[in-house]
Amino acid sequence: MRLAIPTNSPGGLQAVRSDHFGHCDIFTMVDLDDQKEITQVTTIENGDHEAGGCMVPVKILQDAGAEAIVVGGMGARPMQGFVEAGITVYFADRSNMKTVQDIVRGFSASQLPTMHADQVCKGSGDCHH
Numbered sequence: 001m002r003l004a005i006p007t008n009s010p011g012g013l014q015a016v017r018s019d020h021f022g023h024c025d026i027f028t029m030v031d032l033d034d035q036k037e038i039t040q041v042t043t044i045e046n047g048d049h050e051a052g053g054c055m056v057p058v059k060i061l062q063d064a065g066a067e068a069i070v071v072g073g074m075g076a077r078p079m080q081g082f083v084e085a086g087i088t089v090y091f092a093d094r095s096n097m098k099t100v101q102d103i104v105r106g107f108s109a110s111q112l113p114t115m116h117a118d119q120v121c122k123g124s125g126d127c128h129h
Contacts, residue, residue: 001032003107004044004066004087005100006057011043013101019094021071022046022054022078028100029064036108041100054078058085070103070112079115089115 006024007015018024024046031040044064047056054074058081061069066087072094074082082089090112097103106112 001036002065002067003030003032003104004028004061004064004069005030005103006046006069006071007043007100011100013038013041013099013104015100016098017072017092017094017100017103019072021069021074022057024057027057027061027064027066029066030100030104032104032108038104055081058082058087061085061087068107070107071115074115091115 004027006018006021007026007028008018009025011026011028015028026043026045029042029044030038033039044060047060054077058078062085068088068090069082070090070092072092074089079089090107092103092106092112097106
């Protein structure tokens, strides 16, 4: 499983997660084996959000072989893009899971629910994704 987590620089397991996946500095990519043990940790730079909006990260992560992304929220357009790309979107509460390591532990313990279209941000401005 290749898991993408939006993070602030420099990335890695101790990195603080980014509150907005489309504007994050980088994605920390965590590869997990069948027992959900970490086999590799790498980083991928995010693209220019203005050039294609929130669809830029979808393409970057699809090209990087991501199978899942963990976010604290997401708008409808990128959610649909991830669905079309075959990348599962998981939700992790920012108040309980602040670092990549926290998220990986939660994911490995099957504590992260998948997000669904009815859970996306509605554009009210109070959703910190």
